Amino acid sequence: MNKIFIIIKREYLSRVRRRAFVVSTFLFPIFIILIITGSVFLAVKSTEKLRIAVSDEHFIHSLKSDSSSAIFEYNPDANQKNFDDKGYSAYLKLHPADFAEGVDSIVTRKSLGLETMSDIRSRIRKAYENTMLEQKGISRTTLDSVLNVISTYPNAQQQIVNNEGQVKEAHEGLAYGIGFGSGFLMYLTMFIFGAMVMRGVMEEKMNRIAEVVISSVKPFQLMMGKIIGIAAVGLTQFLMWIVLLIILFSALQLFIPADAMAHAQQNMPGSQNATIAMKIMQQKDAFMGGANWPLIISCFFFYFLGGYLFYAALFAAVGSVVNEDPQEAQSLMLPITMPIILAFVILTSTISHPNSPTAFWASMIPFTSPIVMMGRIANGVPEAVPWWQLFLSMALLILGFIFTTWLAGKIYRTGILLYGKRATWKEMIKWIRRSS
Amino acid sequence: MPILELSHLKKYFASQKAVDDISFSVDQGSIFGLLGPNGAGKTTLIRMITGIFFPDEGEITFNGRKFHPVNDVIHIGYMPEERGLYKKMKIGEQALYLAQLKGLSKKDAMEKIKEWFTRLEMQSWWNKKVEDLSKGMSQKLQFVTTVLHEPKLIILDEPFSGLDPVNSNIIKDEIYKLAQKGSTIIFSTHRMEQVEEICDHIVLISKGKKILDGSVKQVKQDFKESLYSIGFEQLPSMNGSGTPFEILGQKEQSYIVRIHQNNTPNDVLKYFLQQNAVILSFNEILPSLNEIFIKLVEGTSVSRQFLRTESVQEKSKA
Numbered sequence: 001m002n003k004i005f006i007i008i009k010r011e012y013l014s015r016v017r018r019r020a021f022v023v024s025t026f027l028f029p030i031f032i033i034l035i036i037t038g039s040v041f042l043a044v045k046s047t048e049k050l051r052i053a054v055s056d057e058h059f060i061h062s063l064k065s066d067s068s069s070a071i072f073e074y075n076p077d078a079n080q081k082n083f084d085d086k087g088y089s090a091y092l093k094l095h096p097a098d099f100a101e102g103v104d105s106i107v108t109r110k111s112l113g114l115e116t117m118s119d120i121r122s123r124i125r126k127a128y129e130n131t132m133l134e135q136k137g138i139s140r141t142t143l144d145s146v147l148n149v150i151s152t153y154p155n156a157q158q159q160i161v162n163n164e165g166q167v168k169e170a171h172e173g174l175a176y177g178i179g180f181g182s183g184f185l186m187y188l189t190m191f192i193f194g195a196m197v198m199r200g201v202m203e204e205k206m207n208r209i210a211e212v213v214i215s216s217v218k219p220f221q222l223m224m225g226k227i228i229g230i231a232a233v234g235l236t237q238f239l240m241w242i243v244l245l246i247i248l249f250s251a252l253q254l255f256i257p258a259d260a261m262a263h264a265q266q267n268m269p270g271s272q273n274a275t276i277a278m279k280i281m282q283q284k285d286a287f288m289g290g291a292n293w294p295l296i297i298s299c300f301f302f303y304f305l306g307g308y309l310f311y312a313a314l315f316a317a318v319g320s321v322v323n324e325d326p327q328e329a330q331s332l333m334l335p336i337t338m339p340i341i342l343a344f345v346i347l348t349s350t351i352s353h354p355n356s357p358t359a360f361w362a363s364m365i366p367f368t369s370p371i372v373m374m375g376r377i378a379n380g381v382p383e384a385v386p387w388w389q390l391f392l393s394m395a396l397l398i399l400g401f402i403f404t405t406w407l408a409g410k411i412y413r414t415g416i417l418l419y420g421k422r423a424t425w426k427e428m429i430k431w432i433r434r435s436s
Numbered sequence: 437m438p439i440l441e442l443s444h445l446k447k448y449f450a451s452q453k454a455v456d457d458i459s460f461s462v463d464q465g466s467i468f469g470l471l472g473p474n475g476a477g478k479t480t481l482i483r484m485i486t487g488i489f490f491p492d493e494g495e496i497t498f499n500g501r502k503f504h505p506v507n508d509v510i511h512i513g514y515m516p517e518e519r520g521l522y523k524k525m526k527i528g529e530q531a532l533y534l535a536q537l538k539g540l541s542k543k544d545a546m547e548k549i550k551e552w553f554t555r556l557e558m559q560s561w562w563n564k565k566v567e568d569l570s571k572g573m574s575q576k577l578q579f580v581t582t583v584l585h586e587p588k589l590i591i592l593d594e595p596f597s598g599l600d601p602v603n604s605n606i607i608k609d610e611i612y613k614l615a616q617k618g619s620t621i622i623f624s625t626h627r628m629e630q631v632e633e634i635c636d637h638i639v640l641i642s643k644g645k646k647i648l649d650g651s652v653k654q655v656k657q658d659f660k661e662s663l664y665s666i667g668f669e670q671l672p673s674m675n676g677s678g679t680p681f682e683i684l685g686q687k688e689q690s691y692i693v694r695i696h697q698n699n700t701p702n703d704v705l706k707y708f709l710q711q712n713a714v715i716l717s718f719n720e721i722l723p724s725l726n727e728i729f730i731k732l733v734e735g736t737s738v739s740r741q742f743l744r745t746e747s748v749q750e751k752s753k754a
Contacts, residue, residue: 014522203522209520209522212514213537215488215514216509220591244463
């Protein structure tokens, strides 16, 4: 036991002290912050407004808006040939009465981006909408006040009732975010740290240090020492990232004016996830109370460790049979990486349908369960995942990693001492069958 | 008292009998040569002695008791033929790590490393990385890490490969010193001139079987072929038959002769004295271990076959 600890310590320290570790630990959060601040500044910068000449005076009032990225002006002298001489970036030609004359067109010299175009289009629709509302006798202000009142109403709440009549609220949006986020993190870590284990084993074999070490300790101790040491490296890096991100984010909020941030949030060309994250940020209370955080976090750690142990042992076995040629590693890794990728594919459908048969089976089988189960758990235990399913899945994962570790130990023991030729699958099966 | 006894050790792999019923014993404080051609089973045998492999059959007795790998490993120092170091680690930390894996406490390990580093003039290496060392320098470091924990049994597989003559001699002297202090050394190689120089006792294995076992002196006596070299002031002309010897060759002013079975060296001397030849020297020629090795290994038909297939493989690789 003491010897395993010495190995763990070396594996851990030698990696944590490496320049690459320090650099990636600090660069990753800075990189994320740079992307965010970058997009904030881009959004702020692009507020330089376009001046657009409009052909029809009638709509000019409705077109105007403070939040729009364009300034609309009516200029009877401007036309689609001379608009840039008059200082306009574009010329908007409207045909509100009869589209047979032609569709509305925006004439410009330089092409306008997707966002500007969609902004202009929505302004035009709004202008038509206002005109039509007025024709029907409804003023824009009346409609806005009605919409305002409605927007303060709470959304319809999903409530899950169990047999005893207890009611629980569900937050499907939040569940989606948590499920996808934790599943994706799981997917990444398996690849990153699995590959790290494999490279470590290959390095030991190629440096010819393996035989020196296993004349002092059992091969299994060396393998487990490496696997646990690297797990500790991974946890350290996660922890550092979280701490650094929190520090950097709070520092950022001090430096960026609040209105610029708010503006950026409105205009941010964000992806789906960013908007979800934004919404979550805005509804902090729902975020904190909307999920069973202690359960989710403890499940995450369980499935992270279980899944890592399950795959890391297999990666170690692959590393032990490879010789010199990194391409051998690629082809041997394939049977291990395929289930991880498959699990991620299943995860994407699991989040929307946590109770489908695919989701159920994939969350039981240890090959895919660490990733898929996280997607299901986010929807609530025991609402989406009954307790027995969770415990069965955990038990199977524990049995699974005991099995893969045992299996890998047998391959590793022989493979690490075999120089010169790559072992075939047939030989590896023989090593597994052979008793010690 | 033997420190190590192997009795009827067997280890079969799927495709070959790597070690096939080998028994021998190694006396405490001796320098023991384990010889054999490539692929003879030396490494497999050593891996069983160091507890890396378990024998399929047979027993290993270490220090008077049944060999127990986990407990006895601290008393064994093994320098494998395929040896290396962690390239990115500092020399001092590396030595410390390997010593701690053997079971030394950090404090003890530190003291011993400093002692050895001073003795072999390696003090300035502590903070260097292995990748900055020459091959010879890292060999020296490997030797130190092998013997650091003062093992009772030291197993060195080709310890001099890659060492220059100066460093070879330094290591050789340390090996003698260790043996004098009571450590037993098993020395595995196919460099016969080193064996002849260093070893007390040898075992030769080929194709998984032991084919020779004895002291270096005894083995040479057993394989001598009654060859003598006789030096003359002037080579006498040889004619006529009925001599008690046959001449195998001549070299400058001396003949190399083989004495007939029923004759003695005295008969030969008498013969030449009768011829009035002036004899300057008369020496027995003992076979070198190299000759014995080649003779024995080539003599076993299986191994000859093995060597042939080996060379075919070598060619096909090239």
